[in-house]
Amino acid sequence: MMDIDISRIKGLIFDLDGTLADTMPLHLEAWNEVGEKYGLSLSHEEHIKFAGMSTEDIVNIQADKQGVSADAKAFSEQKDKVFLEEKLDDVKPIPVVPDFLYSLHNKFPMAVGTGSQRITAEKIIDNLNVNKYIEGLVTADDVENHKPAPDTFLSCAEIIDIAPENCLVFEDGELGMQSAKTGGMQAINITKTSDKKLRDLLTSLENLKK
Template identity: 40%
Template sequence: MVLEKHPKAEALIFDLDGTLSDSLPVHIATWHKVCAHYNCTFNEKIIEEMTGMPTISFAERVIAENNLQGVDPNEIVKMKQETFWDHASLLKPHQPVVDLMLKYHGKIPMAVGTGASRRSAEVQLEKLGLTKYFDAIVTADDVTKHKPEPETFLKCAELLGIKAENCQVLEDGVLGMEAAKTAGMYLIDVRPFTYENFGQ
């Protein structure tokens, strides 16, 4: 299915995991491997509910659900990220989204707005050969209020020099879609490849 830009959108902002990068299978496998190390289980519903949030939030949820007393969430984050980076070669692009990106590269400004860490975003974009296409990258390390708060996308708009209401977000996560709505931006939900307009 072909995705298309809203005719009034002057900039495109792309989520990364599950949007540009078909990374969820790798993330899920990585979380299962980490949880096996801690002799606990990973509830895959966490991915659906929390996509867009930083890894530390996932680690805290895993600790709470499995009653991992005395476990440092930062240690879980470290293991999760390093394991994910080690398996980055398994990542594949989400082609309909990448096709839209390629179509408008050089024509309008484009940014990545992700809940991933700076390092994770750079690893994924590099492995997928996409780094050069973006004018700005905003990660979990660059904001204080993560999705569903709109700060990530608003910062993208600011860096691109485009008003928020003239930006269009591509997202697969419920929290990211909330953030796009709150920011007043146009939105493409890439899961069913439906188009919605939340701009003015």
């Protein structure tokens, strides 16, 4: 099926933006609306490359690259405000991936690890109506070292009380994949996995707990 040892899996960890929720284009719109005030821009390609990083980290990278002075914390707060007030209602679930939550929440402990701020992540999770399925949420506010450092997912593993080597991480970005693997976890990039293979994986996990 894919390079995953199903027999080792005892807990599931999900990235949020681009993995459970189709928010990446909306975040990019909000980023550039705020960025215009600072003289900063972020391309689609850069946004994909930085997927999983905190807004503050991205602002610092772009400000340095584009020779602009920017208060990363203030920028992040303004960007989240735009997202929550103008974009949140347009958030939709990513196909297939939320099915793992619906089908496996009584069989595997599950957590979400994201580079978003807590206030934004909680609103997105509420919007998707999946908060009842997860046991923990780790956000950019909760760790000092963000993706690609492993801290976010290691904190998730600690919350669900599952050893890292027994966790499977669902991601959509290369930095997130690196984060999971550095933390000693198995990981799957949903953008490089067909819906059929994801459904096959779901069936295998369901069968594992029968």
